[in-house]
Amino acid sequence: AQTVTQSQPEMSVQEAETVTLSCTYDTSENNYYLFWYKQPPSRQMILVIRQEAYKQQNATENRFSVNFQKAAKSFSLKISDSQLGDTAMYFCAFGAGNTGKLIFGQGTTLQVKP
Amino acid sequence: DAGVIQSPRHEVTEMGQEVTLRCKPISGHDYLFWYRQTMMRGLELLIYFNNNVPIDDSGMPEDRFSAKMPNASFSTLKIQPSEPRDSAVYFCASSLRGARAAFFGQGTRLTVV
Numbered sequence: 001a002q003t004v005t006q007s008q009p010e011m012s013v014q015e016a017e018t019v020t021l022s023c024t025y026d027t028s029e030n031n032y033y034l035f036w037y038k039q040p041p042s043r044q045m046i047l048v049i050r051q052e053a054y055k056q057q058n059a060t061e062n063r064f065s066v067n068f069q070k071a072a073k074s075f076s077l078k079i080s081d082s083q084l085g086d087t088a089m090y091f092c093a094f095g096a097g098n099t100g101k102l103i104f105g106q107g108t109t110l111q112v113k114p
Numbered sequence: 115d116a117g118v119i120q121s122p123r124h125e126v127t128e129m130g131q132e133v134t135l136r137c138k139p140i141s142g143h144d145y146l147f148w149y150r151q152t153m154m155r156g157l158e159l160l161i162y163f164n165n166n167v168p169i170d171d172s173g174m175p176e177d178r179f180s181a182k183m184p185n186a187s188f189s190t191l192k193i194q195p196s197e198p199r200d201s202a203v204y205f206c207a208s209s210l211r212g213a214r215a216a217f218f219g220q221g222t223r224l225t226v227v
Contacts, residue, residue: 035215043203045218091157095216100145100164100209102216104157 002027004094006105013082014113020067021077021108023092031097034068034075039107040088048090051075053097079110087112120206120219127226132194135222138187139208147216148181148191149205157205163189196226 003026013019025034036048051059051068058066063083067076079086092105119138127133139146147162161171166183174181178197183189193200203223207216 033214037218043221043223045205045207045221047215047217050215093216095209095214100211101159101162101170102147102207102209103159104149106156 002029002094002096002101002103004092004103004105006092006108008108009106010109010111012111012113013079015082015084017082018078018080019082019110021079021090021092021110023075023077023105025073025075025092025094027073027094027096029096033095033097034066035093035095035102036064036066036075036077037091037093037104038086038088039091040085045091049077082112084112084114086110118206118208118217118219120204120222122222123220125222125224127196127224129197129226130195131226132192133196133200133224133226135191135204135206135224137189137191137206137219139189139206140210140217141187143208143210143217144186145209145211145216146183146189147205147207147209148189149207151203151205151221152201160191193224196224198226201225 032053034051038046049061063080065078089107095102121136148160151157160173161181163183181191203221205221207218209216
């Protein structure tokens with residue numbers, strides 16, 4: 001069975017600084033996808049970034065980038081130039097390519113301070 | 115596209131009553147997921163469908179929970195009878211060809227009193 005672990009329940013960062021959120025996963029699959037989702041106080045789940053496991057290049061979306069270490073089964077999210085609007089809970093998620101099943105980690109609450 | 119549409123946004127019901135949550139996935143998506151979010155347990159996958167067929171319902175907590183997908187554009191999650199511990203936010207999400215990005219609805223906040 002696949003598992004996703006986020007070991008940081010809460011984090012904080014000063015506005016304009018950089019922060020990294022950690023995620024590890026466990027799977028025996030070779031074909032899979034990894035995601036980071038953001039859930040602001042509005043509770044809407046918003047896709048931030050996606051990584052295909054077969055791609056070695058780390059995904060980047062504007063201020064958001066990932067550090068994907070396949071052998072270590074690690075998938076961290078880096079937020080550069082943090083903004084107040086980045087305050088939210090962030091979820092790491094694993095998607096198995098064969099089954100389509102999506103499993104989420106426990107979430108990390110990020111507070112961006114002015 | 116309007117995105118995933120869930121109804122109602124909020125539901126307050128009395129213990130023992132039947133509750134039905136509704137979801138309209140994004141047109142063309144072939145996977146549909148039902149999740150439950152609570153403070154204690156986080157985001158749990160309850161059940162998911164592929165092409166309207168339930169694939170994995172191992173996350174459904176009890177027989178009081180049931181889900182259907184009669185066609186590609188509609189799914190329901192029913193709780194009968196409801197209990198206070200069912201109080202949570204229930205999300206529906208859909209994706210295309212599985213394990214691509216899932217797009218979520220706004221969620222239904224269910225309160226059972």
